[in-house]
Amino acid sequence: xxxxREALEDKKNEYGDLKAPSGFEDSIxxxxxxxxxxxxxxxxxxxxxxxxxxxxxxxxxxxxxxxGRTLMGYENVMNDTLMGLSQLGEGQVIDKEVIFPDGVRLxxxxxxxxxxxxxIFYSIYDPTNKVDVENVNISTSIKxxxxxxxxxxxxxxxxxxxxxxxxxxxxxxxxxxxxxxxxGLNYHNNxxxxxxxxxxxxxxxxxxxxTIKFNVNKNIELFGRNILIDKISASSVSTILRGSLxxxxxxxxxxxxxxxxxxDELEMSLFxxxxxxxxxxxxxxxxxKGTNFSVRFDAIPEDTKEIWVVLNSLNLRKIIDFxxxxxxxxxxxxxxxxxxxxxxxIKQIDGQTHIIIQTKENIRIPGLSLIIDxxxxxxxxxxxxxxxxxxxxxxxxxxxLIFNGIGNEYRLRVKELIFESIYEKEVYRKKN
Amino acid sequence: xxxxxxxxxxxxxxxxxxxxxxxxxxKDNYYRLAYSFLRNEHDSMDVVSEMTLIVFEKIKxxxxxxxFYSWSxxxxxxxxxxxxxxxxxxxxxxxxxxxxxxxxxxxEDKLDLDIYIDKLSLKHQQIIKLRYFLDMEYSTxxxxxxxxxxxxxxxxxxxxxxxRRLVEGEK
Numbered sequence: 116x117x118x119x120r121e122a123l124e125d126k127k128n129e130y131g132d133l134k135a136p137s138g139f140e141d142s143i144x145x146x147x148x149x150x151x152x153x154x155x156x157x158x159x160x161x162x163x164x165x166x167x168x169x170x171x172x173x174x175x176x177x178x179x180x181x182x183g184r185t186l187m188g189y190e191n192v193m194n195d196t197l198m199g200l201s202q203l204g205e206g207q208v209i210d211k212e213v214i215f216p217d218g219v220r221l222x223x224x225x226x227x228x229x230x231x232x233x234x235i236f237y238s239i240y241d242p243t244n245k246v247d248v249e250n251v252n253i254s255t256s257i258k259x260x261x262x263x264x265x266x267x268x269x270x271x272x273x274x275x276x277x278x279x280x281x282x283x284x285x286x287x288x289x290x291x292x293x294x295x296x297x298x299g300l301n302y303h304n305n306x307x308x309x310x311x312x313x314x315x316x317x318x319x320x321x322x323x324x325x326t327i328k329f330n331v332n333k334n335i336e337l338f339g340r341n342i343l344i345d346k347i348s349a350s351s352v353s354t355i356l357r358g359s360l361x362x363x364x365x366x367x368x369x370x371x372x373x374x375x376x377x378x379d380e381l382e383m384s385l386f387x388x389x390x391x392x393x394x395x396x397x398x399x400x401x402x403x404k405g406t407n408f409s410v411r412f413d414a415i416p417e418d419t420k421e422i423w424v425v426l427n428s429l430n431l432r433k434i435i436d437f438x439x440x441x442x443x444x445x446x447x448x449x450x451x452x453x454x455x456x457x458x459x460x461i462k463q464i465d466g467q468t469h470i471i472i473q474t475k476e477n478i479r480i481p482g483l484s485l486i487i488d489x490x491x492x493x494x495x496x497x498x499x500x501x502x503x504x505x506x507x508x509x510x511x512x513x514x515x516l517i518f519n520g521i522g523n524e525y526r527l528r529v530k531e532l533i534f535e536s537i538y539e540k541e542v543y544r545k546k547n
Numbered sequence: 548x549x550x551x552x553x554x555x556x557x558x559x560x561x562x563x564x565x566x567x568x569x570x571x572x573x574k575d576n577y578y579r580l581a582y583s584f585l586r587n588e589h590d591s592m593d594v595v596s597e598m599t600l601i602v603f604e605k606i607k608x609x610x611x612x613x614x615f616y617s618w619s620x621x622x623x624x625x626x627x628x629x630x631x632x633x634x635x636x637x638x639x640x641x642x643x644x645x646x647x648x649x650x651x652x653x654x655e656d657k658l659d660l661d662i663y664i665d666k667l668s669l670k671h672q673q674i675i676k677l678r679y680f681l682d683m684e685y686s687t688x689x690x691x692x693x694x695x696x697x698x699x700x701x702x703x704x705x706x707x708x709x710x711r712r713l714v715e716g717e718k
Binding site for chain 1: 563566567570571574575577578579582583588592595596597599600603604625632659660662663666668669670675679680681682693694695696697698701707709710711712714715
């Protein structure tokens with residue numbers, strides 16, 4: 116990481132020295148000549164709409180004041196969408212708390228329920244100020260009838276109030292049979308552990324807006340495998356993109372062959388009328404239905420005319436068990452799961468072994484070690500990474516791996532391969 | 548020191564000179580921002596000029612005059628992303644080959660960061676460049692990218708982790 120910090124510092128200095136070219140002013144002046152814009156008068160319609168807004172805001176002022184008070188202090192952990200909904204008075208006030216044996220309290224202020232999940236607003240505080248709440252760590256679990264979702268969110272410690280404020284969003288919505296939910300609270304402070312639960316009734320009449328779901332049903336081939344983008348679910352709070360990385364049939368084939376395959380680093384972007392929607396989180400899970408993913412984004416604006424989805428990247432990780440003897444003074448070529456690994460050279464320098472390897476540009480080998488005279492040496496460092504085009508026109512990555520040891524007999528051991536894919540392509544587009 | 552409020556009001560009434568003054572007052576930062584994405588003078592100046600035109604035609608939509616610089620830089624970042632994606636779509640093997648020549652013999656002790664940054668997703672490239680190359684505060688990045696400060700921090704942390712994994716390679 117130190118090398119990265121130094122390189123970033125160099126970049127900062129380099130950009131700090133960078134000056135706009137001498138033709139800057141001429142260039143923008145010239146471009147402005149293309150403008151055919153003419154100033155418009157303030158329209159009566161706009162004035163009328165402002166007057167209507169004033170009336171609406173006045174009418175709701177008591178509601179705004181109430182919610183403003185209820186959700187005070189959450190400003191930094193809410194995004195603009197949640198802030199807007201809370202200001203409109205959306206959500207169900209809970210206002211229940213648990214008191215832990217050391218006096219610290221957790222108060223569940225509010226929830227927002229919709230078809231994509233539950234947003235939970237809670238505060239952790241100590242009214243007696245005896246406990247430094249900054250160090251308190253409470254991990255939560257959300258439980259209902261056949262409902263135990265994952266969640267993500269943001270928290271902030273407010274020093275002046277010795278309070279933590281949290282907003283978490285569950286990965287899924289509780290089905291209709293769930294009339295109440297329970298939050299499990301695992302409390303940890305220094306060496307103190309407690310467990311408490313807090314239950315509350317779900318009032319579905321206070322659910323936020325409505326949720327629109329539509330099928331995408333788009334297949335993409337990556338790593339020789341089929342990836343399905345299944346559907347999009349859009350609500351006032353968030354937008355969820357769901358799909359499958361591997362169906363149960365393909366998963367069964369992998370298990371039968373003894374392959375252990377995992378996916379990670381799934382990066383997707385959602386655009387609404389050209390504006391990128393903020394990504395809130397993503398999850399990949401494997402169960403009896405196969406390996407599925409969901410990516411959660413912020414809500415799409417109501418008047419959106421067109422949306423599109425870009426698949427940026429995905430990694431596939433394979434667990435393997437490979438060990439082979441290395442011939443010193445020769446080029447060693449191995450086949451790892453149909454991928455060529457070339458060891459160009461093995462050098463002994465100052466008590467270290469340097470091996471120069473090349474693979475396809477998108478292959479990483481995290482579980483690589485050397486067995487030197489029977490002793491295992493893990494990788495110490497990677498230097499001199501370079502890319503070039505090989506004779507077949509393939510983009511190839513060459514790098515030097517360093518191990519802290521030398522000897523006479525060398526064996527190469529590999530336990531894991533990562534296939535990286537930078538896809539960066541639009542995979543779905545829909546007009547309203 | 549320019550009077551932002553006054554100049555923005557003038558630009559809103561169609562005064563091109565006022566807009567030119569506003570942009571010239573921060574011209575190095577506009578250029579650096581564009582250059583951090585596109586890495587050549589010609590393309591960077593093209594997007595800065597394009598931004599100037601869009602800003603002039605849309606400036607009436609700017610509600611808070613004091614936010615002129617973050618607002619115009621948001622437009623610039625979006626134009627840079629569009630241009631970056633357009634160029635990446637048409638990249639040919641010959642282009643890759645030329646680019647790769649720059650990296651055939653890197654200096655051993657010095658890390659050539661561009662080669663790794665290019666491999667990150669665009670949103671991670673963007674956040675690292677704004678924070679570290681251009682030394683922007685979290686709050687400024689939040690305004691330019693229109694995302695909450697918490698998201699800036701988490702996206703930056705994820706981007707740096709991806710960068711670390713790329714640089715350290717197999718380690």
